[in-house]
Amino acid sequence: MPAALIRGKDIAVTIQEELAAEVRHLQTMGIVPGLVTILVGDDPASQSYVRAKNKTAHALGIHSEQRSRPAATTEEELLALIAEYNSNSAIHGILVQLPLPRHIDESKVLAAIDPAKDVDGFHPVNVGKMLLGEPCFLPCTPHGIIELLQRSGVETSGAEVVVVGRSNIVGKPVANLLIQKRAGGNATVTLCHTRTRDMAFHTKRADILIVAAGVPQMIKADMVKEGAVVIDVGVNRIGESESGKAILVGDVDFAGVVEKAKAITPVPGGVGPMTITMLMHNTVQSAKTAHNIMA
Numbered sequence: 001m002p003a004a005l006i007r008g009k010d011i012a013v014t015i016q017e018e019l020a021a022e023v024r025h026l027q028t029m030g031i032v033p034g035l036v037t038i039l040v041g042d043d044p045a046s047q048s049y050v051r052a053k054n055k056t057a058h059a060l061g062i063h064s065e066q067r068s069r070p071a072a073t074t075e076e077e078l079l080a081l082i083a084e085y086n087s088n089s090a091i092h093g094i095l096v097q098l099p100l101p102r103h104i105d106e107s108k109v110l111a112a113i114d115p116a117k118d119v120d121g122f123h124p125v126n127v128g129k130m131l132l133g134e135p136c137f138l139p140c141t142p143h144g145i146i147e148l149l150q151r152s153g154v155e156t157s158g159a160e161v162v163v164v165g166r167s168n169i170v171g172k173p174v175a176n177l178l179i180q181k182r183a184g185g186n187a188t189v190t191l192c193h194t195r196t197r198d199m200a201f202h203t204k205r206a207d208i209l210i211v212a213a214g215v216p217q218m219i220k221a222d223m224v225k226e227g228a229v230v231i232d233v234g235v236n237r238i239g240e241s242e243s244g245k246a247i248l249v250g251d252v253d254f255a256g257v258v259e260k261a262k263a264i265t266p267v268p269g270g271v272g273p274m275t276i277t278m279l280m281h282n283t284v285q286s287a288k289t290a291h292n293i294m295a
């Protein structure tokens, strides 16, 4: 029997409805969560991500501002813009769209964001707190993956989880969240990367396989255990349809793996919609924290 689909798009809609209700409640207290997205340069993919973030924020009743700066913007100018929003009490979340032009030091920029407004969860303070299991902003894609698993009834406790990819934005943090001693964690985690000797040996042992490598359809059916849960984070453009729409595939060979797995996320419509949703979640949380509103 083909795998059940873990429809991130539907789960994201549910979470967004919960958030919109929370925003309406905050508005009755005169509180409007505020998000600023900062884009440097004119990369079309980044432009579309930023547009989508602002559109979602707007739909949920979150005040959102978009600041676009030319590719030639200096590091000092960008740091000054961040400083402006660090001290703007109407803004609870600051998101700098990555990647940045090469002449700007990404780590310096991320570290300049007030950790209390770091809704992307990339500031070293938040990364450290996440590692320690302390309350903090969790990075959006890894957090979205944990939410997908939990809301789909997939038990992580005691599960063998294999993560393919060790980036700072997906692989490392999701592995870290999965080992935390709490709900959505307690897994036994193996992290694979380009130096892993025999990847199929590991992936075939996985009860839950999470793939974030950026290599189109690299995970074939013979690399997956019968009955596994497969989370495909990859988003790869492999061409354009006749109407000019990008053709997207994941890092998993969906057609083959769907016949073997118990559950699988589609691409698109799987992890992607969760990433934006968790950004909205973090922005609402930040507004609540700023106004001393618990949980």
Ligand code: NAP
Pocket: 141, 164, 165, 166, 167, 168, 169, 170, 171, 192, 193, 194, 195, 196, 199, 212, 213, 214, 215, 218, 233, 234, 235, 236, 271, 272, 273, 275
């Ligand atoms: P990244 O920074 O390029 O990292 C890729 C990781 O995969 C690296 O750790 C790399 O290993 C590993 N890797 C690459 N090829 C491999 C192979 N053949 N075998 C084993 N490991 C391999 O990528 P990323 O930013 O994490 O993104 C990964 C994918 O997820 C991309 O397709 C991206 O578009 C997608 N993504 C989606 C969302 C979403 O919201 N849906 C969010 C973020 C990313 P080394 O460290 O050894 O080089």
